[in-house]
Structures are given as structure tokens and as C-alpha cells.
């Protein structure tokens with residue numbers, strides 16, 4: 001059985017590694033899994049990956065790589081020894097196949113970002129996609145499974161249909177999570193932690209509802225409790 005705390009990934013979307021470390025201290029044993037995205041990574045946060053890993057915490061390195069195959073493959077290879085548990089790439093077939101080659105045997109699990117949770121139908125159309133968002137997510141999930149990826153990032157609204165596509169062993173990780181009544185901000189495909197859990201997700205990613213809370217530890221505990 002997975003420890004319910006492991007289902008929560010706290011997004012350390014902060015501009016300074018010292019601030020991020022202080023937040024990890026404040027949250028204490030209420031969370032075990034942290035995400036470093038590019039705001040923090042570009043500010044020196046890559047060095048936090050081995051540091052947090054050495055403390056027994058899991059790290060999701062969210063760099064959302066997407067480039068020509070060779071660049072993605074070598075980029076992923078350069079990250080394999082950092083100690084991250086997850087690494088993201090965008091769900092383009094060429095990119096995903098390159099990431100799997102770069103990861104080799106020992107690298108992090110590679111997750112494919114399907115359609116960003118800040119996108120609704122109008123945003124997808126504006127970006128040139130003719131497919132409805134759930135169909136685009138489904139297509140990309142199938143391609144990710146075929147490319148040998150370890151998991152999918154999508155909204156919890158798509159989790160049940162993605163599960164049917166990727167089977168029980170690959171992971172479903174869902175941002176766009178808001179506790180009931182919380183400010184949604186720029187997220188558009190949103191669910192509560194409890195709804196996401198009921199839809200069959202493996203992990204939720206939560207940033208501002210925790211990083212912006214007066215008591216981040218309490219906010220994390222409430223989210224975990226909602227998924228129990």
C-alpha cells in the first residue's frame with residue numbers, strides 16, 4: 001500500500017532555492033514528494049534535487065523538455081544521475097522516444113505532459129489543435145504508452161479514460177488540483193484532491209494552495225486527508 005502522503009507532490013514554484021528549502025522544512029513530514037519546475041531550476045534549484053533525494057524525499061523534476069530528438073536524448077542523459085524520481089517531457093512522439101533512449105536503465109521515470117491543465121477547448125484551438133481536448137489527451141496517452149513512457153500528466157478530468165488507455169502499471173499524475181473553494185488562478189481543467197483520487201490518479205501536483213497558504217503544513221495535511 002502506498003503511503004497516502006506519497007500521493008501529494010508539492011510544487012516548489014519559488015524563485016530561490018533557500019526559500020524552497022525553508023518551505024520543505026516548514027512542511028516537515030506532512031509531505032514526502034516535491035516538484036522542481038523551471039522557475040526554481042533556473043534559479044539554482046537543480047542542486048536541490050540530490051539534496052532532497054539524500055534526505056529520503058522524492059523529487060519530480062518538471063523541465064517539460066521538447067526539442068529535436070538528439071537534443072532531448074542528450075539532455076535527459078545529462079540529468080539521469082541527479083536522483084530525480086520523475087522527469088517531464090512534452091507528449092510529442094519523437095520527443096518521447098528520444099527521452100526513453102536518454103533515460104536508459106537507471107534514469108528517472110519519464111512522464112509525458114499531454115495537454116496543459118491551463119488549456120480549455122478555446123486555448124487548444126488557438127494553438128492549432130483540431131481535436132477536442134479529451135481526444136487529444138487520449139491520443140497522446142496512447143502514443144506515450146507506445147513509446148514506453150512511465151506515466152502521463154493530464155487533468156484529473158481525463159484520468160479515468162487515460163487509465164483505460166495506459167493500463168494499471170503506468171502512472172497518472174494530475175496538476176490543476178484545487179481544494180474546494182480555493183482560488184483557481186490560471187488553471188482551467190480543475191478537480192479537488194478527493195475527486196482526483198476517486199478518478200484513479202496516482203499523484204496530484206499542488207503548488208499555490210500550499211506555497212501561498214498561511215500554514216503550508218496544514219494545507220498539505222488537508223489535501224492528503226481529502227485523498228484518504
Ligand SMILES: O=C(O)c1cc(=O)[nH]c(=O)n1[C@@H]1O[C@H](COP(=O)(O)O)[C@@H](O)[C@H]1O
Pocket residue numbers: 011013037062088113115116117118153154175176177185187205206207208209
Ligand atoms: O507538468 C506539470 O507539473 C504541470 C502540467 C500541467 O498540465 N499543468 C500544471 O499546472 N503543471 C504544473 O503543476 C503546478 C501547478 O501549480 P498550482 O496551479 O500552483 O497548483 C505548476 O508547477 C505547473 O507548472
